[in-house]
Amino acid sequence: MRNRFAFQPRYFLFWLAFFVVAKAVFLLYHFGKAGTLPAGTLAGIFGYGLRLDASAAAYLSLVPFVLLMAGSLLGNRAGTDRLIRFYTAVTGVLVAFLSTADLELYRTWGFRLDATPLQYLNSPAEMAASAGSAPLLLLIGAFIGLLLLGYLLYNTIVGRLPQLPAGFGRGRAALASLLYAVLLVVPLRGGVQQIPINQSDVYFASQPFANHAAVNVPWNVVNSLTTLRDTDPARYQFLPDSTAQRLVRPLYTYTDTPAADSATTGLLRTARPNVVFIILESFTAKLVGSMGGEAGITPNLDSLARTGVLFSNIYAAGDRSQKGLVALLSGYPSQPTSGGIIKSPRKTEQLPHLARSLKQAGYSTQYYYGGELAFANMKSYLMTAGYARLTERADFPKSQQNSKWGAHDHVLFDKVLADLRTQRQPFFTTAFTLSSHEPFEIPIPRKFRGTDETALFRNSVYYTDWALGRFLHEARQQPWYDNTLLVLVADHGHTLPGFSAVDSPDKFQIPLVLAGGALRPEARGRVVRSLGSQTDIAATLLAQLQLPATGYRWSRDLLRPVQQPSAFYCYNDGFGFVTPAGSLTFDNVSGRETSRTKGVPSRQLRQGQAYEQLSMQDYQNK
Template sequence: MRNRLTFQPRYFLYWLLLFALARAAFLIYHHAHTAALSSGEIVRSFLYGVRLDGSAVAYISFIPFGLLLVGSLWPRLPVGRLIGGYTAVTGIVVGLLTSADLELYRAWGFRLDATPLQYLDSPGEMAASAGSAPLAFLVAVFAGLMLLGWWLYRRLLTPLPPLPPAFPRPQAALASLLYAGLLVVPLRGGVQQIPVNQSDVYFSAAHPFANHAAINVPWNVAQSLQLREMRRNPYQYMADSAARREVAALYKESPSADSVQLLTTPRPNVLFIILESFTAKLVGHLGGERGVTPTLDSLARTGISFRNFYASGDRSQKGLVSLLSAYPNQPTTSIIKFPRKTEQLPSLARTLGHAGYHTSFYYGGELAFANMKSYLLSSGYEHLTERQDFAQRDQNSKWGAHDHVLFQRMLRELGKQPTPFFTTAFTLSSHEPFDVPGQKQFRNQDEEAFFRHSVAYTDHALGQFLQAARREAWWPNTLVVLVADHGHQLPGWMPVYDPRKFRIPLLLAGGALKPEAAGRSVATFGSQTDVAATLLAQLRLPSSVYSWSRNLLSPAPAAAPGGFAFFCFTDGYGMMTPQGPTVMDNVSRAPLTPAPLIPRQVRQGQAYQQLSFADFLEK
């Protein structure tokens, strides 16, 4: 028989059951990944996950337990209705987080955290980004979770029993206070010295998905919010002095570090084109699928191609900062979210502006998305063109203006700009939901085919633009830089940490290139942070303020023969060199790929992660 004094344990059990159901829904939704797990790993994902579940339940339970304490002393307080209302609101929030996480994990490869909060001021872009999600099914999942939660609540917790007649109210209040005090134990994950964290639920070295399944989503969101005020570096692998030595060696110039000069003039116009989601997997001259990017493949024969080039991160806003400020990414946040920090970064727009360049930025979407506008403005761009600057009829994409419209506008306006100009264009049509105009050239009607078609469309629009630009008076004195903002899991749905997902194209083209530069292929390994130093060396401008950048057209440092590329993801890093990949999980500090570990490379990656994040914290 129920009594008032057992309500708190039953309330705690109620939420534990709900989180177990949420974990089951996650495993079922991602059945393809779950099928690769053993039955023991599936069971352990529930057993290990209980620690984070219990911590989340403890936070949720503080208010109901407090209401019971007050209700013990004030009998007229409608405790049952207040707890019911609070539980309903909390259940809706938990249900929304759980349902959203199901699809976001498929797209992003990590459990839901505070990352989507930075997009709340751009609801249109959020909706467009979710264009390929099975919204009806997710709504059904949410409704199912709500019904299960309501049924369990009715079975376990209603009605709220009255206090036993012979039980004094002061003693009931003391019992409630004791229950509330006991919540500290599950909140911390036990009685150990260090509070529970993600690493406590990681148990599988072979299957990161099993570890991800053990994570409690509401706890993960709340924990990641703390990063906004983080003051301590969680990536402390070695003494700071040792980390500085390792990183300094990676950027130490070779004694024969004379830069190759490939331009006909030291002050050409610079047309910097950033291609949304262009992955090397679809670029023929980089060994990817043939026939998707004929424009880029043609430019590789007439310009300069960098064959081992990698994105620094996995989101557009991260790619912008790496390309335009030569700044490394952060594994669990992004510096672009902190205007006070980005204001301290160097930027190509500011550097070239001081050298006499007119600077402008073109984008068919809304620059308020992901805080890009504040970053670009603080970077020194004199003129910004975005969605609102296009006619309504030209806003023909869910994101804004399609790429052919963007290029047509640029073509009309570039000849009117003062020279030399530094003009940056950021495409958008190859972003989800891949709703580009024109006839589909790939037979299949699945998401991979739509992605291929969107990349092919942008490549064609780029080709049309460049063909017309060659007839313009400014073309002979123009250097074109073509690079992706990040790679993509498609085609093939590679894991979020797979190095192939980060490999992207980088090409130099344009009328300002010397004839002998045609067809040059650069094998040196590099990343987006290296574009700044490489470009400025060609313009014969100093690049010392770009401390995380190195010239890819100079000999590689002795500490990294053949160059290196560092990239990060949530929550780990990768180090690419000619010797092979090193990909590590920051939480478990274990490798994520079967490739043999290269000890020197592991240490270099750890030092880079430690020092770059320390720099981020100090900004």
């Protein structure tokens, strides 16, 4: 017969065992990554992760321990047992749901589930569309499996609440329950050390996946909820500010010697051309043939690259659309946080913006998107920018909202073409595509075989390029085209094809092409190999338009040489820093490098840290 006073330790052990099972399910789901790890590293995932698992188990045990203390005083064993079982069932369903959602979100985002999905609750349709490519049957099976395993574990380890031993008073029983509750403080804090446990305590390996796998999902979600506002700036204080400024200065200091592939004169035939700024969803360099990627996926973009100006060494500033949007249109770096600056209208109001700069120069301004602009708080950012007209999903007829996200890309481009016929010139028109976002559904027959996610993604990029080709064919016949500059660039890269690591530079490399009738003939066919970032496009464009870019302090002209070319990018709680010497990546949680190419000097790590430090200070101060 089970002892009443072993009930609380058994309850704690139940949650601990459940988290171990959930960790095993995570590794099985990501067997492609887990299978490459040595046996010792796999064991370390469970061993090092046990502290966070114990902390989460302690939090989940608090309520039952208090209920048991109250039940002991009242002498109501059956009622207490029912309450504890009900609480465990509710929390068990929630924990199983979070663990299941994390399985697929990690594959897509590259970091464990945290509070990030809460930022999209005001856009449920977009959330559903984003999850459209997920293997729902497999995930439902995993969810049910976790529930069944949890049920079996509870009945095996915990079971029914036993009666008090004969002669053992209620007060003494309540005191014993209280002592157990007090003891929870130790696992709850992760030990008796001065600083409570955090994610860095379970980071133990050189492989990011192993460190991520050791993290406890419910603990991570709750912890991130407590830090949804601003991130502690001290966390990014690596160097004295004067040292950080000295290290970053060469990245933005122009030299007098022109680079071999930089233009010594302007690229444009006129200082005030129309500008059509096209942001291509998830267009990774890995699928752009003119950048050395797979051939035949983007024939129209490749054609523009051959007849326009191709920037072949550009990196996205972040890994989400909302981060790319701010980098492109405000020349502002991304933050190593889940949401980025766009989630804070108070901060984005202080950013410069291309639409505002060009509006002041006499341009009419318009923004087009086939989805809902409320997604990721984009609308507040764009309205602050001063666009005269915003076109989004609701502005398209229901019959044209033929994508889970809204209107497909060819519909979007048709709308842009129709409006430009009567648009006052010069105009600055921004169009953001969406069809190459998950779930990668397209309205034309598939070009490439296969039904796996990579094939679906490849076909969706091909479709967007096809829609771009239709747009270009019609645009070239319009009277405004000869005086128009086309800017084509991705919002961010993608893990596909090849399932690039979350911090891998090839995940962040993207195309940038300048084209259109406004280009000078001698500029056509130029390939600019200078290293740069999305954040540099704003200053580059303004320089070609002979407009000041003094407010864009984090942006530089890609056609002017600097002392040290570079590209800085962020992912969740980490950064990458690329220079001509090579690349390195750094994880902020563990405080360690996760990769470094051969020949990269140690100074480059300090420069990357300095850049992150100063950009985060700027973000915090806005």
